[in-house]
Amino acid sequence: MxxxxxxxxxxxxxxxxxxxxxxxxxxxxxxxxxxxxxxxxxxxxxxxxxxxxxxxxxxxxxxxxxxxxxxxxxxxxxxxxxxxxxxxxxxxxxxxxxxxxxxxxxxxxxxxxxxxxxxxxxxxxxxxxxxxxxxxxxxxxxxxxxxxxxxxxxxxxxxxxxxxxxxxxxxxxxxxxxxxxxxxxxxxxxxxxxxxxxxxxxxxxxxxxxxxxxxxxxxxxxxxxxxxxxxxxxNELREVGLTGTNLSIIAPKYKKTPEKKISPNVDYNKVTDDFSKVRNKNIITDTNYADLKVKNWIIVNTFAKGSARSIYYPVFVDEGFTLLRGAYFSFAELELNVKSSTMNSLQAGSLLNSATINPMNSPKSVSFAAYAGPSINAVTKSKGIFTVKNPVYWSVGLLHFDKELISDVSLVSKEGPTYSVIATD
Structure with missing residues (x-):
């Protein structure tokens, strides 16, 4: 054989x-x-x-x-x-x-x-x-x-x-x-x-x-x-990697704030629309309860369809949810250096007078919980008191386009640069 x-x-x-x-x-x-x-x-x-x-x-x-x-x-x-x-x-x-x-x-x-x-x-x-x-x-x-x-x-x-x-x-x-x-x-x-x-x-x-x-x-x-x-x-992943935000891709109508809309107390030569200049820098806050840094800033458009709304949509937003008045979601990853053992979430919210980057609240979506995104609830206890001296968590806010609302976003770093952008026509 x-x-x-x-x-x-x-x-x-x-x-x-x-x-x-x-x-x-x-x-x-x-x-x-x-x-x-x-x-x-x-x-x-x-x-x-x-x-x-x-x-x-x-x-x-x-x-x-x-x-x-x-x-x-x-x-x-x-x-x-x-x-x-x-x-x-x-x-x-x-x-x-x-x-x-x-x-x-x-x-x-x-x-x-x-x-x-x-x-x-x-x-x-x-x-x-x-x-x-x-x-x-x-x-x-x-x-x-x-x-x-x-x-x-x-x-x-x-x-x-x-x-x-x-x-x-x-x-x-x-x-x-x-x-x-x-x-x-x-x-x-x-x-x-x-x-x-x-x-x-x-x-x-x-x-x-x-x-x-x-x-x-x-x-x-x-x-x-x-x-x-x-x-x-x-493109979003690359832009976030390089600058810390996907704003230019998801909300390209946001441009550098014109000099006439900037406070005269601010040196316009130090104003930038490059978020990387203030990323991970100490931001000047309205109150002194904590030092604050913004590590990343993610924008999601709930009105767009499919991938156009952002690759980060499934992480932060529950499927089918739509905001009112044309606003976009704003999610900021914050790092705080808490200065008091009794600092609470309400005091965290007073650090920045901003509807866009608000340290008091974190995303409450089912999706965000499923992705195990760090929230303020994980670093606070009863009455919202922080239990961690250097917490890192994600906040949630709104990026407005409505002219009747405040649409500018400004972050002034202690190191010098001022990041300021505003919605344009």
Whole structure:
């Protein structure tokens, strides 16, 4: 009886139903299988179309029992083989060598190709890819973001710009988002490449499933064809990272306050509409109960539709909520240095005479609670007395456009610059 000799990748595909490695798209039997409907992937499955497409393109195979196992995890070696076969992905200018010592024989070519295309950077590892381990969503975001930097240099700039941004994911607000994955997660969310789960976590430590990978293959191809500047969400994340606010994107009618509307006691040469000049600076307050800094300032337009209302809408505002009189929501992340053991929330509200940045109140939406956003309630006790000397929390206010209301926003820093903007026609 003749022995059948199978390559490592073919054996993997046949016996585990895994990914199909580099090489041809397979035999006519494989092509026929790609057209079959898997009994565990009904037409109502959220990833059904993407799974069928991924199988037709030869990235995946089904199992011999007629299943696809959409919830099964994908290993790093398998994902590298898939990424290495993306024909539209250009090669990196100076890719590193494949120095991994733990990659199985069947995956070596695919891993090398993924490295050449910029998805994997070996110097980020210590000689071992841990190739047989399941790929986590955090590492997936990193690989895909690195691949985008090869497609368009502005994605590389975007990865840098979001270093100090506010990430619309629960892990960011709870401090559980690893610093070495934060930028990639921001780019993945800003482009719509990946999203948070129902529990509002991005799930950096969760494994990546076969169904998710099938979807990501299609999404990545679309994102790679799109300029970074065409994603409003990514623009917001970049702008917040660089300046501390998304005002210029969500409320572009707010411009630098004209000199005639500035108090004569203020040196107009020190007036700016660049929020970064007062970000994290000590702000001159109306009362002396506490020192105050504004770390970030987020604007949300409840009247816009979809992504136009802000990538931060789902974090701070409950779906369907609309403000009156054309106002926008204003959410400011504040840091206080409380000077008295009896300071309360009402006194915090007196620090700034502003309807836009009001230290007395925090968002009360169900969404904000779900994202675990830090609120004033977490740092105060009965009668609103602060229990923390240096609390950091988010406030809520309104950004007005109505000419009958005060629309200017001014913050004077003790270091000198005065930030002042006002709604224009």
């Amino acid at each position: 003749k022995k059948m000799i199978l390559s490592g990748v073919t054996a993997l595909a046949l016996f585990t139903g895994g990914v199909i490695g580099s090489g041809s798209n397979g035999s006519s039997v494989e092509a026929a299988q790609a057209t079959l409907k898997f009994k565990d992937v009904p037409s109502t499955h959220w990833a059904a179309a993407a799974i069928n497409s991924a199988v037709e393109q030869g990235f995946f195979k089904g199992y011999s029992d007629g299943t696809f196992k959409p919830s099964s995890p994908v290993t790093k070696a398998e994902m590298a083989s898939i990424l290495g076969r993306l024909t539209d992905q250009p090669n990196a200018a100076a890719p590193e060598a494949n120095n991994f010592t733990d990659v199985p024989e069947w995956a070596k070519s695919g891993v090398s190709s993924a490295i050449a295309k910029g998805f994997i950077i070996p110097s980020n590892y210590n000689g071992k890819l841990d190739a047989k381990a399941s790929l986590t969503r955090g590492e997936m975001a990193t690989w895909l973001a690195q691949g985008l930097t090869v497609v368009d240099p502005d994605y590389k700039q975007a990865l840098s710009d979001v270093t100090n941004t506010v990430i619309p994911a629960k892990e960011y607000f709870t401090g559980k988002l690893a610093s070495n994955q934060k930028n990639a997660v921001a780019v993945a969310l800003g482009t719509g490449l990946m999203s948070v789960a129902n529990d509002k976590n991005f799930g950096t430590d969760r494994t990546t499933t076969r169904a998710e990978v099938a979807v990501l293959i299609s999404r990545y191809a679309n994102v790679a064809k799109t300029k970074p500047a065409d994603f409003q969400g990514l």
